[in-house]
Amino acid sequence: MSHPWIADRIQHFDSSGIRKVFDLAATMTDPINLSIGQPDFPVPEAVQEAAIKAIREGKNGYSPTQGIAPLRDALTDRVRSQYNHSTRQLFITSGTSGGLVLALMALVNPGDEVIVFDPYFVMYKSLVGLAGGKCVMIDTYPDFRIDLEKVTAAITPRTKAILFNSPANPTGVTASAEEIRGLAQLAAERNIALISDEIYSLFNYDEPFVSPAQFNPQTIVIDGFSKSHAMTGWRVGWIHGPGEVIQQMIKLQQYTFVCAPQPAQWAGLAALEVDMRREIDAYRRKRDRIVAGLREHYEVSVPGGAFYVFPKAPWGTADHFVHKAIENKLLIIPGSIFSGRDTHFRISYAASDATIDRGLEVLRRLATRT
Numbered sequence: 343m344s345h346p347w348i349a350d351r352i353q354h355f356d357s358s359g360i361r362k363v364f365d366l367a368a369t370m371t372d373p374i375n376l377s378i379g380q381p382d383f384p385v386p387e388a389v390q391e392a393a394i395k396a397i398r399e400g401k402n403g404y405s406p407t408q409g410i411a412p413l414r415d416a417l418t419d420r421v422r423s424q425y426n427h428s429t430r431q432l433f434i435t436s437g438t439s440g441g442l443v444l445a446l447m448a449l450v451n452p453g454d455e456v457i458v459f460d461p462y463f464v465m466y467k468s469l470v471g472l473a474g475g476k477c478v479m480i481d482t483y484p485d486f487r488i489d490l491e492k493v494t495a496a497i498t499p500r501t502k503a504i505l506f507n508s509p510a511n512p513t514g515v516t517a518s519a520e521e522i523r524g525l526a527q528l529a530a531e532r533n534i535a536l537i538s539d540e541i542y543s544l545f546n547y548d549e550p551f552v553s554p555a556q557f558n559p560q561t562i563v564i565d566g567f568s569k570s571h572a573m574t575g576w577r578v579g580w581i582h583g584p585g586e587v588i589q590q591m592i593k594l595q596q597y598t599f600v601c602a603p604q605p606a607q608w609a610g611l612a613a614l615e616v617d618m619r620r621e622i623d624a625y626r627r628k629r630d631r632i633v634a635g636l637r638e639h640y641e642v643s644v645p646g647g648a649f650y651v652f653p654k655a656p657w658g659t660a661d662h663f664v665h666k667a668i669e670n671k672l673l674i675i676p677g678s679i680f681s682g683r684d685t686h687f688r689i690s691y692a693a694s695d696a697t698i699d700r701g702l703e704v705l706r707r708l709a710t711r712t
């Protein structure tokens with residue numbers, strides 16, 4: 343029974359599963375931690391220096407709600423050179439998560455339906471619920487591809503938005519240009535808001551990154567510095583999309599997050615100048631390392647991006663299998679956290695090669711039930 347003061351809307355949230363793994367990690371000595379969704383490389387030196395400089399120069403107060411002008415201008419220039427949509431506007435958010443909250447709160451009415459691809463990033467279901475909406479899940483197993491026929495069949499008069507994420511958390515799968523074009527055109531034809539979570543756009547290993555905004559000028563794009571520059575704790579992201587929608591989100595930010603942390607916004611401006619190719623290349627090699635180590639023993643879709651793989655549990659339920667892994671000091675996340683199914687598990691390879699190898703050794707041992 344929940345406490346009598348707790349509002350109904352919060353009942354949609356269940357963070358118990360993922361928290362359990364993190365709590366366990368805190369109590370274990372020398373765990374093999376492949377559970378964390380953040381890069382293992384440091385924040386680039388120039389970005390650290392920019393934050394320190396901003397703090398020392400007294401740039402510590404509120405910034406305009408829509409973000410400091412130099413960062414907004416730099417990102418707007420970049421977006422304009424990519425898309426040249428006349429009504430596209432951009433503002434700075436408190437992380438990508440902050441952007442997701444604003445987008446869903448600004449768009450979803452109680453009873454509206456939001457199409458989400460299962461498996462999905464944990465927040466999507468909770469945030470749609472918080473807005474009073476209902477997720478209509480599209481099952482993408484076993485290869486985690488977008489099936490446009492399924493999407494078309496899921497659309498009803500109540501469909502307000504589609505939440506799309508490629509490269510994806512938790513699978514690491516990147517949608518093909520054809521899938522993305524099809525989804526973008528479908529959303530445009532049916533006048534449904536397409537929200538594209540592009541936080542892993544830099545971690546794209548095999549093909550150039552493709553955004554649905556290339557095919558649908560009304561696409562709402564959410565992005566941020568958390569993953570690309572290892573700035574997860576700094577809380578800076580951005581959104582761009584149709585001006586009228588963006589203005590409503592800015593209004594809501596004014597009364598909720600107020601602004602992204604100002605020193606971190608100056609750091610973000612410096613981050614735009616930093617070449618991350620070396621880090622991305624290293625993550626491509628980590629992807630290859632983990633896939634090569636798993637392939638023989640596990641059913642796994644080769645991920646084209648992000649820093650996750652999502653193999654099938656070789657026996658039992660995924661929850662049971664993950665339990666066994668944790669008993670062997672290997673921290674991974676059960677797929678049921680991200681899905682209606684309890685069959686797969688998420689590995690994050692944002693870790694040192696030595697940790698990845700230790701993890702692979704445990705996974706090889708656990709591949710057959712003893």
Ligand code: PMP
Nearest residue numbers: 379437438439463511541566568
């Ligand atoms: N979207 C996805 C798909 C993510 O994986 C994450 C972080 N795990 C976020 C959004 C949130 O990122 P941020 O730190 O910018 O809030």
